[in-house]
Amino acid sequence: MSGRELTLIQAINAGLREAMRRDERVMLLGEDIGKNGGVFRATEGLLEEFGEDRVVDTPLAESGILGTSLGLAANGMRPVPEIQFMAFIYPGFEQVVSHIARIRMRSRGRYTAPLVVRVPYGGRNRAPELHSDSTETFFAHTPGLVVVSPSRPYDGKGLLLSAIESEDPVIFLEPMRLYRAYREEVPDDYYTVPLGRAEVVRAGHDVTLISWGSTMRDALKAAEQAEQEHGWSVEVIDLRTLSPWDEETVFASVIRTGRAVIAHEAFGHLGLGAELAARIGEECILDLEAPVARVASYDVPAPLFQLEDWYAPDAGRIVEGIHKVMTF
Known part of the structure; x- marks a missing residue:
């Protein structure tokens, strides 16, 4: 299996590209993810390849981004919304814990929420206030959610692809400090790293x-x-x-x-x-x-x-x- 030396952010980009090529139901939503390629360039080049129907620049409204993603997921799509920083997810917290996490139970299995919420998180990046939170416990404490955090490029791509395949909603936490910290070989092909395994x-x-x-x-x-x-x-x-x-x-x-x-x-x-x-x-x-x-x-x-x-x-x-x- 051939591969390339990638940073974590490049591996995330590669994973999104692979998922979108493989499954036309996969679509991206978020602030500045289209024309600008995301604040960290995680979605760079994807608008050009997949078009504005699948790479959607949204208003600055986290509750709207997450609520829309839930509706899309419940009706057959595989949305991957991006929240720019972890502390920015709080306005949409109610959508996550009251609706996304509970829809399977509430509907007695009639609906599921196969979506992946990508969230850059963590500090030591010399960023302003509300850009350095590490509050993963909020989501790990919530029944109905899978919570993932890769620490290396190989896992970044493989765990992301597993998350997109999952029938459960996944909170995918990406450590900003490691986005460009180092490179390692990442296979070019589609591969997965199993969820739930250390x-x-x-x-x-x-x-x-x-x-x-x-x-x-x-x-x-x-x-x-x-x-x-x-x-x-x-x-x-x-x-x-x-x-x-x-x-x-x-x-x-x-x-x-x-x-x-x-x-x-x-x-x-x-x-x-x-x-x-x-x-x-x-x-x-x-x-x-x-x-x-x-x-x-x-x-x-x-x-x-x-x-x-x-x-x-x-x-x-x-x-x-x-x-x-x-x-x-």
């Missing part, structure tokens, strides 16, 4: 480190640092799908290592890491050598430029979390 991206035997999205880069650096400085062997898991998350892979790793650290950019209070820690405690308590540690952002709104790097967990703070469980 990936062990680094094998180890002393402690399990679980992360997702942009914090995966920091987690991998922390694992290397912990091994170089202390000799600790760190197994790193990329959760990839946040809801439903892959309990089998996580539990098997924690049972093997006896220790767990969870690192994420979202707030620590009631973050997804709290749910992971609780489930690990319930299922792996007899195998744990130390309490589960969480490393997260502080419980304040994402700050502006000079405090961004202090606010979010970096490799150093994650190493501190590893040290905490290793020396318990």
